[in-house]
Every structure is written in structure tokens, then in C-alpha cells.
Amino acid sequence: MKTETHYGNFIGSSSCIDCHQKEYDNWEGSHHDLAMKIADSSTVLGDFNDAEFIHKGITTRFFKKGKDYMVNTEGPDGEYHDYKVDYTFGVEPLQQYLVKFPKGQYQVLLTAWDSNKDKWFALQEELDIRHNEWMHWSRGAMRWNNMCADCHSTNLQKNFDPETEIYNTKYSEINVSCEACHGPASEHVNYYKNGEQSSDPPSLYMETDMSSKEVVDKCARCHSRRSQLTDYFDYQGHFVDHYDPELLVYPTYERDGQIKDEDYVYGSFVQSKMYHSGVSCTDCHDPHTTKTRKTGNDLCLSCHEKSYDEPSHHFHEEGTDASLCVNCHMTGKIYMGNDFRRDHSFRIPRPDQTVKYGTPNACNSCHEDKSAEWASQVIVDQYGEERAEHFSDYLIPGQLGDHSALKKLISDPDFPAIVRATAIRQFVNTPLSPQDLELLQSQRKDSSALVRNEVVRALTNFSNPELGTYINNLLNDTVRLVRMNAARYFTLQNKTAQNEEAFQKAKNEYLDYLNMNSDFPSGQHQLGTYYEATGEIQKALNAYKKAIEIDDHYNFSRMNLALLFYKQGKVAEAEKLYLKVIEQEPQFAESYYMLGLLYNETNNTEKAMEYLSKACGLETPLMRACYNYALILQQNGQHLESVSVLEKALKSFPMDENLLYVKLLGEIKSGHNNAAVNTIEKLLQIAPQNSRYQDISRQLKQGNISPVRN
Template sequence: MKKIYLLLLTTLLFIACKNTKDEGYQKVDPMSIFTNTDSIPNKHYVGSQKCKECHADQFQEWEGSHHDKSMQKASRESIIAPFKGEVFKSQGVTSTFFQKDGKFYANTEGRDGKNHDFQIIYTFGLTPLQQYIVLFPDGHYQCLRTAYDTVKGKWFDLYPDFKVVHSEWLHWSRGGLNWNTMCSDCHSTNVKKNYNEKDHSYDTNYAIINVSCEACHGPGKEHVSNAIIKGDHYKTDGTMQMTNLGSKELVDACARCHARRENVSLFHTPEGTFLDHYFPQLIRENLYHADGQILDEDYVYGSFVQSKMYHNGVSCKDCHNVHSTKRKFNDNRLCLQCHEGPKYDTESHHKHPMGTESALCINCHMTGKHYMGNDFRRDHSFRIPRPDLSLKYNSPNACAGCHKDKDDQWAYDNFVKLYGEPKKDHFSDKLAPGITRAEGGKDSLMALANDTVYPNIARASAVSNLNNYVSEININDVLKFLKDDSPLVKGAAADLMFELKAGTENYKALLPLLKDKKRAVRTKAFFALSAVPASKIPEEYKPFYNKVKIEFANVLKVGAEFSGGRMKRAQYYMSVGKIPSAIKTLEEALVLDPINNIVRTTLANLYYQNKQYIEAEKAYKTIIKQEPGFGLTNFDYGLLLNELGRPKEAIEQLKKALEFMPDNDRIVYNLALLHFKNNQTSNAISVLKTQLKRSANNTDLIYLLAYIYHQNKQIKLAKDQVEKLLQLDPNNQQYQQFYQALI
């Protein structure tokens, strides 16, 4: 389907990872784990100017920062772009930027595919780019696809090589660039989306337009009141967050906005920890490279918690000024705060001329990528280049990334010449084979998941990627991860249990997670338990079950404006047996994103199972039209056509499916069977013999071939095939009986 979706400076031993508290800071008492999910009234926020009265130095550092300028009302002072009639063309769309009556406008393609004048309401960001936000009548605030490069002083397309049709979710006027749900929570203070599912509208509001002091420190009303009452006798009383935090607590707090994550609460409040409100995206294909380096945007947290730095107590504030967000130093002094200069800041270590860009620590150990067109962001996993992994898994490395005229083999040869063979004790040596489905990948993932010397995000990612090996998994190997000390690992294991549909038979192993101190873990466990009738929940767990049921309902609600969120709701309905509700939810998801064929495929299959054959056929045809070449759709459509008594059409669809997926034995099996049942015996035999050259030991294919030979009175040929089966499984009674019938 289409998806729109360290050797470090020294040998890595990650001894600090044995601290099992790295994602939790609360003590747990029964029922007290259910943190408040009510939103905080906007009037509890006093504004940054009030903070300035007592915290002038901190305010001065913050003022003018990226946080301060994260979002502003549109004016000549806030808008950096000229808006003097500039014309910009990209992907067949012409946009013009101009002023009229003191207001700022963009004339560009709208939701209907036609150009309209759109008034700019807000500016978004500062440098290296600034975006502009438009308000639609349904409360949707949308970020224009064309942004302004504030460094080069020119307009540019955020996705210059990607054609987007006006009806697509990724069009600037729709879900992909929607401020209310994609941006607001981290660019303003105390945001309440107020999404209405019935008409897909918003009534979003915030307490403060930008990332204010209180966005990080929490609402200041009580703090200010206490300070006024006590005057010079005032001491920190705990009413403000972000004070006296340990390194991991600080990272946990910053992660709220500096992580790619899923929401598990309706509103963010200072209560609880990161995992009470969110769960980070783990290292998966298409989000990260196979070795854990950044690929798609991860917003820092997901890469930083992979690092030895994080596990040795380094936090955001050690490199960045927490109020200005700027790096403390722009040269190697940044790293020399912890690392010995005579050992590392020397030509003998980095092999490059001193004082050059190549001699900067960050250019070898923090490579990066450009996102949003021109925004260069560094990988915070702090790793030694591994060109050997690049050769195996096509992951990037700093050497070849800098020496553009060289390849990965050159990088590896020179790395060995300069430093010797890479030490293979990094988690990526175990993770990459599993993500890429290389030989031994499942065992490699299992070894990583079980080894607590490695970062918990890597271990959780190993558990998550075990879904690449569904047919090979021993469920007992998964159950033990539900008892792991890491909430990340437990959450990943609960998700895997749902995907394996293992929650019903093994539901007792999931029950303790309903008491977990992290909301993210609790709600994932509830999802995995969804196929279990409430009547089977033991009395001791029912109070927790009922409370987590409410929490899970909020998880579904908070993701409702996404087609993926509706998909999760439909999966829940399917799990509890509410098929009509699942169908209705998937139909609604396609209204939000008409070309989401992951959703449409699930809906088509559900129509098929529910005997809504006309709807199923229409859905399959739409998928084939939108994404020709995806063989599984042709396969499913072929099975439907056969069910409808149209075998000739069914055979044609299965032939197309096999053309797109020639290694798929299941397609071959069904195609051969269809040929045989429709008196095309020679075609059936030919298809099977051809596939057995690829899959010589596939017993299902061998058995079917033997059966067809037998039915065709070709007894010797049938006997030859059954003898192959007995060689593969000599104790199989079915094979033995078949052989006896041929003698």
C-alpha cells in the first residue's frame, strides 16, 4: 500500500539503562494513577508580561526566541514576506501574495481546485522559514503550502516534488496542513481543539498565542497570587512546574512538544508525565532508518533517548539555553563541557584539519536532514558513523554524507583504515536486521528486546517490529514483555498483542496493565483486551477496567479528526463485534481522506465479510484505480468475484495479483485451485510447477499439485509429490494416508 504516511565516542555499554525509572517519576497508589484529564481554564494563565515583573532576565532571553515567535497575529510587523504582488508557481498552481486595505492575502488554489483570495490571519514561525495561516468558515485554520524562506528572501514550496490534488488530505486546505490538530498544541499555550465530529468543524481556542513562559512552567495564577501575598518572604512553593527537575524529568517535560507521538489524553495538563499524555512513535520503517537514524521528522526526543548522553544524565539544558532555545556554543566547546578536549578535539581523533567545519563534533556525530524544505535538523542520537551498516541496510553515514563524491564502500574502507573495524555492540546491529526482515531478523529483535543494557526505546522498537514475523512468534515470548520494567516496552507489547489477536486467549496477562501508572500503557492494554467480554473481567480489576474504558474512549476521541484515528475506532468496533459501527466509522474516515486506501481496503474486506458484495466490489475497483499495481487488492477482489460466481473474472484478477507479487505463494495456491475447478487443469499444474521452483518446500503447493495429479489420473506424478511431502514431514498422518491411497 501507499504509505502517507551509537558506536559512540567510546564503547557503548549503556550501564545507566539499568535504571528502570527512566520513564517514570510518580509513586503509585491504587486508583491514584488516574490523573485529572480536565482542561485548565484560560483565566489561570497570567501571560508572559506578568512573569517579566519578577523574572526579567529569563524574559529577556525568551523574548524574540522561536518560542516567543512561534505564532503571531498577522501584521506588517510580524509578517516577514513582502506581500507586494509576488507570483509563485509550483506543481501547476499559481499563487500571488498581496495586500489590500491593510490586510494580507494569498490568491491560491482552494478546496474546490479553483483559485481564491485567502486572508492571512496568523504567522507561524520565524526562521529559516515562516508560514502563513488562513481561516476557513468551519473553524479550520490552514497553513499555506507555499512558505517564505526568511534566509534567502524568497517563496518556496514545502513539497516541490509532490503533486497534491485539491481533494487529497495532504492538500494545504485539508488535514495535512491543518493548524488546529497538526500544529496548535505545540505552538500556543493551553490549546483546546474543540473538534466537532458531526460536521468536522473546530472551535479552537488558546490562553496565550505563543509558546509562553506558562507553556512550559504551567498556569501562573496561583503562583502569582502566592508571591503577591507573601512578598519578600515568598519561596518556591511547587505551584510551578519545571523547577528542580532531574535530567530525565526535564527531557520528559520537553518531550511533550519535541517528540513525534500519539495523544492518549484529551487535554495536556501539568499532572502526570509524558507517558500520561502521549506515547512516542517507535523506531519503525518509514519513520526512521533501519539503524535508528532519523528519516521522517522525529522532533528530537525519539532520537535523543536512544543516546548514551541521555542515559548518562545529559539533558536539553546542557546544550541549549532553555529560555532562548539557542545552543550554548556554536563550536566544539559545546561537547567539551563533558568530553576531554585533548582526547577528542584533536586532529588525531577526528582526522580533519583543526578549525574547519569537518572538525566540528556535531558534523560527524549529529548528522541531520532538511525538513519543511529548508529547515536543517540534527539527529540527536549522537552516534559514531557506521558505513558497515550503510552497506548492509542502506542507512546513511556521516562520511559518505559529507564526501558526496564517494560511496559507502569508500567510507567503510577508510573508516577501517583510520579507526579499525567498528565495534558491533550498538543496538542497531540487532534492530536493523529485524526492521529490514533480513535473515535471522526475528531472533535478532528478540535478543534486543530482552537485553536491558540497551535503551528502552530500542527494546520497545524491537518488540514493535516483531509484527514483521507474525507466523514465527511464540506468544509466550511476547507475554513476558508485558511485565517489563519499561513502560515503553509494555506499551509496545500490548500493541503487539492486539495485532496478534492474542488478547482473548491470553487476556489474564494483560489485566495487571490496567493498574499501570502510565495512562499510555493502560489504554493500550484496554485496546488489546477489547475482544474480551466485560463479564470475564475479574472483580478485582473491574474498577480499573471501567476507569480505563473512559480513558480509552478519550484516546479514540482525541484522534477522531484523523482517518487513522477513525481506523483505530473501527478496529475497536470490529474487535467487540460491532461490524455495522465499524463500517460506518470507516466510511466516515474516507470522507476525511478519500484516497486513504489502507482504510478503504479494510472497509472493502469488511463489506465482503458482511456480504455487502456490491459495496465491496466498488471499493476494490476504486483502490485498483487509485493505486494500480498493489497485488493484494487484485487478490482480494478476485476472491470476491469467485464468491459472486464470476470465475473467469476472478482468475484474471488473481493473475494480475501474481504479476505484481510473483513470490506470494498464497496467490498461486488460490489461482491454481480456481484453474482446476474451472477445468483448466494444465494451467493449474503449470502455475504450481513454476511457483515450486521458487518455493520448493511449500507443502501446501506440493499437496495441491499432488491432489490435482491424482484427480487427473496421473498417479505416478501424484505419488512423486506425496513422497516429497513425506520427506519434509515423515510423521504427518494426512500425507501417509494420501500415500497409501496411491499404492
């Protein structure tokens, strides 16, 4: 087990008490202290007196056997078994329980104890989870070793062996102790205990004189939704040397960046004006008690003017919940069944965006009996017509297909880095012009590692030989995440890097990341794509199959496996896999699209058209499918049918230039010139300098365009 780092050894929180008694006392009993404990009479909160809880037909019984806390419930084989509870996990508003399994695994029960209401409840109340699914408590999604442990214990090392699939997970202290945040403290303690203080004291990983952004980055290690890059956090480097944070992509986040899925604060906070004004986590939260430094509006008034706490600003009765700053600027959601968490993007309510795009807003979260139109008008009445510019004004239409809105976000460095990185990821979902590629390349030296990383990821989708020159220098980037994806670019593109030494070093970091995450279906999937790129097809097949074995619903791998089978001439096997995806995920448009292409390429035109049509008729259609289906319809002379398909698609992607252009062609060819005039106007809104659009607009208005009949 690794105990020595740049800062020395881990020596335990008891070593801190002599000099930091107050901080220790504040920490003791905090959520960090109680993050994980041995299950005994002093830590277990749940009712284990032969209590039963029934959910979706599964009965879970909690009882005691001597001093042991026991549970009887459905296991991974679908049968009922007795399990001993070894550890508690958390304390308020819920407590979870850990059970030991073979191969060093610890599994977290999906039945938890509500410590506020003193009752058992289901963490996934709406889901009917079968025993062979990834989400079942006995399987990968609820495995402590890879899903929870890194943030609930100190000096955590997962120690997963991909060959034997055995975990030898270790930690220095069971909970989030002093050294979990401050780093190993042996050199720091020895300096003061030995009395030889002629030189400056050794530094700690987290100290009191850090900049606000450094504080946020270091808290982000656990307070962010992210994937892990390294097998061991060595308390060196930047946050993104060890973790890859989720971007503001729907449906993880709302299309405007508000919380939707479980997002863990960081991704929200770095969007905010608070963050960009130098506010950090510890300005509002005591890091030792984990509580806010003040309660109610007093916390906000620590920095903001008193006038913000008056009815002239909030227009609600004083002293009520409606007058609390957080209820307008930090709306929240309930996660894990009963855990209410607030959005830390600190945004101004925008019911006008709700009216236009359907995004949520703070006003209607309270005024549920009123419409978004009503709320929007109230804002206008109280604050006027104008709204301050906010990145969401561009991010929402950008995520709905407005290319120009994404370009605005990408090119303006005043927008938050996580927003610009998100815009780049969305930008490459449609065909790019040479000018678009130049815009991406111009961001290669951006000060944000998130932006640089997304540039590399984006350019990996293009085979332009000149792009390698831009990415080659990023093999020596100061941040591991960027270096890894630069190596991934050269690997997946099968190109030779100019700097072979830097490439091999970055490639090894990338391979370490892939192997470290091989206990996830996503990790096996990425191994599969790596093996495909390096020509190791059998290994790729095995990796995709392993991903599906880990999670039978991991259909990204099933889709890639189907395509590999098709390339090998195994059409029937590929067809079977696509149909399985459709069975499991009937709203997943990509599977219909790929099956339609398969039928098209095997000359089964009738079925090809059937499945392409289905890909376009779903609740969330696939843009590429609608684009291609409309083109095929037009090739067959079915211009009105193509326009109908595109109109449905444009409800989901109202500003997509490619869809609008094909719709324009369909309208012109069917003689619907009045409709074509409206469409060309929308295209000119998106690309006002496009000379072709200008010519078509002029001809339409002059009546010089005639329908083309096939």
C-alpha cells in the same frame, strides 16, 4: 475555557518579568516567542507587494488590502479566491501563514516564505496536490487546530465537536510563553507577591532541579512525532499519559533508527548514549533563547575530551566543516523545503551497514563521489575491524524479517526502551510460537511504559484465552497509554475483564481518545475498528466512509470497508474498493493480496493467482502474500515457480524463517538438494536448536531426501 489546573491558573508571561527579567529578555524574540503572532507590519516577513508564486500550475498571489495581508490562490473547490492572512507561524528558516475558514478552522498555506533567501517557496515541492486531497492547504493535513496548535500556543484546547464538526479552539497566549513549559503559575506568583513564605513555595511543572530524563519527557510533548491521547494537557502525569510517540518503524525512521521522515528529535534522542548517560536537552540548548549554549565543537567539548577534536580522531583537516563533530555524529535532513534538522541519536558512522543493508551513513553524506565499500574500508583502516555493539546490528535485520534479532532486542533490558518497543511491534508480523508468546508476556512488567504498551498491542492480535490474565492487571497501569490499550485488547477481543471497574475506567479513557481524534481519518478508522469489535456494523461502515470522506486516499479504511462489504456478501462493492486502492497506490501490496484472496474464495482461480503474483512482484512485496502464493503454487505442483517467488521475497526479508522454510520445501520437492542445503543452513542460523531443521540437514547431507512429485 480551562484555565485552572493542579498548579493554579494561567496568568500570562508578563507576570514573570518582575522576578525573571533575564529569562524573559532571553525568551523575547526567540523561536518560542515567535511561534505564532498576529499578522501585521511588525511580524510578516513575506513579500505581499503583488508578488506571485507559481507551483505545479497553481498561481498564488500575495498582496495587501489596506492594512490586511491577502492571498489569492486555489481553494477547496478548485476555484481561486481571496483570503485574509490572520496569523504568522514561525520565523526562521521559514514563515508560514494562517487563513480563517468556516467552522472555526484555520488553514496553513503550503506556500511559505524563505526568511534566509527572501523568497516564496513550496513546502511540498515534489508533490502535485489536488484541491480535494487531504494534503491540500485547505484541508485536514494543513489545519492549524489539530495539526499545529498544540505546540505553538499556550494552554491550547482544541475543542472539536464531532457532531457539528465545529472547532472552538482557545489558548491563553498566542505563542509558546513561560507557562507553556513551566505550567500555570498563579500559585507560584502569589506565594512570592503575598510575602507569606513560611512554607515551601508551590511547585511548577518544569523546575530547575528535575532529573535529565524528566526534562526530556517534558520537552517531548512538543519535540516529538506523536499522536494526542487527551483533549487537554493538564500538566499532570507522564508524557505518555497525554501522547503516543512514534516508534522507530520504517519508513518513518530508517531501519537502523536514523531519521527519515519528519521525526522531531525525541525519538532519536532517547536512542542515544547521551540520553542514557544523563544528558538532557538543556545541557546543550538554552531553554529561553532556544539556541545552543556554545557553537561548533566547543559545545561537544563541554563534556568530551579534547582529543576528540584532533585529527587523530576525526582524520580531517582542523577548522573545516569535515572536522565538526556534528557532521559525523549528527547528520541531518532538510524538512519542509528548507529546514535542515540534525539527527539526535548521536551515532557512530556505520558504512558497513550501508554495504550490507543500504542504510545511510555519515561518511557518504559528504563523500558522495565515493562508495559505501570505500567508506567502510576507511573505517576499518583507521579504527580496526571490530565495531562496538549497537542496537542497529539487530534492529536492521529484525525489521527485514530476522526473528532471532528481534528476540535479542526484546529480551535485553540494556537496549533503549524505544528500540525494544519497536522490536515488539515488528515481532508480531510473523507467526509466533508458544515460546515467543511467553517472551512477550515476560515484558508485561517492564519499567518502560513504551514496552508495556507494545506488549498489549502485540497480544491483541492473538486470541489465546490465557493472555487476558496477563493484560488484566495493566488496566490499572500507572500510565494512561497502557491502560487505554489494555481496554482496547478486551474490547477488540470481545473478552470480559476480571476487574470490571478498572476496565470501564480505562475504556472511557480509550473512547475519549477515539472521539478526540475523530477529526482525523485515522481517528475515524479506529472508531470503525472499535464498532466492528462491538458488533455495531453500521456505525463501523459509517466511520470507515467518514475516514475516506476526510481523506480520499486513506486506504486503510477503504481496505476495512471492502472486507466488511465482502462479509456482507457485497462482493462487487468489495472488488471495486480494492481496485480503487490499487489505482491510487499501485505499490501497496496488501490490496493485491486481499483481492487475490477474494477471487480465490469466489473460485476465480485465474484472477486469484494473477493478483497474488502481483502482490509478490512489487518493489516492496507483502510477506504474507508471497508465503501464501508459494504454498498454492506448491499445492499445484509448481515447485520451481514457488522457489522463484520466494527468492524475490527474500531479497526484502532475507532472514524470514517462514519464507525460508517454504523455499526449502520447494527445493526439496523439485529435487534441487544442493540449493536446499544452503537454505537449511540459513534456517539453522536462525533457529539452531530446531530439531526438525537438524534432521532435514542430516538427511540432505546423507542424500536420504528424495524429490516429491505431484
